[in-house]
Amino acid sequence: MQAQTHRTAPFSASPPSSARPPPRLTSPRPAAHYFPMRCPNCTQSNDKVVDSRIIRNGAAIRRRRVCAQCGHRFTTYEEVAKPVIGVLKRDGRREDFDRAKLRAAIAHAAVKRPISEPQLDVIVDDIIRELETEYHREVPTTVIGRKVLDKLEKIDEVAYLRFISVYRRFRNASQFLSEIENLITRQ
Numbered sequence: 001m002q003a004q005t006h007r008t009a010p011f012s013a014s015p016p017s018s019a020r021p022p023p024r025l026t027s028p029r030p031a032a033h034y035f036p037m038r039c040p041n042c043t044q045s046n047d048k049v050v051d052s053r054i055i056r057n058g059a060a061i062r063r064r065r066v067c068a069q070c071g072h073r074f075t076t077y078e079e080v081a082k083p084v085i086g087v088l089k090r091d092g093r094r095e096d097f098d099r100a101k102l103r104a105a106i107a108h109a110a111v112k113r114p115i116s117e118p119q120l121d122v123i124v125d126d127i128i129r130e131l132e133t134e135y136h137r138e139v140p141t142t143v144i145g146r147k148v149l150d151k152l153e154k155i156d157e158v159a160y161l162r163f164i165s166v167y168r169r170f171r172n173a174s175q176f177l178s179e180i181e182n183l184i185t186r187q
């Protein structure tokens with residue numbers, strides 16, 4: 001069974017990209033069932049969809065909304081809900097897999113690096129697809145971390161090093177430097 005989830009995100013100010021914009025839906029307002037979302041600024045549910053686009057190759061729809069009450073602009077995403085995967089943490093605790101949390105961790109490593117918002121989504125979607133294929137109920141966080149590193153290594157070395165410093169919990173500079181050496185010698 002397929003269900004849809006909605007989540008709100010801040011109106012993103014992504015840098016201008018030379019890539020073609022995602023295809024725009026014929027009408028920004030969903031024709032059959034229109035549900036306003038609660039404005040994150042004034043909490044009123046009285047918005048207007050000003051733009052709807054298909055993103056991530058049809059895996060999601062992004063809607064830009066403007067609040068009729070206070071004029072605040074915000075973005076919502078609609079995507080097929082995935083079956084819940086459990087995450088096994090290093091300390092033995094379990095929690096539900098959280099896409100937003102994974103994306104935030106990667107975005108944190110990618111701050112001020114030339115990795116675009118759509119690129120972040122592609123990385124996250126690729127990892128989730130792999131996890132869903134390889135694991136059915138539970139996946140160790142170490143596996144997820146390793147997958148992030150595999151992706152970042154090919155895209156941006158600084159983001160890779162930032163992520164690995166968290167992932168491997170470096171205790172001192174020499175561990176960090178030896179990882180840089182590994183990175184250099186691999187090239």
Ligand SMILES: [Zn+2]
Nearest residue numbers: 039042067070
């Ligand atoms: Zn508002």
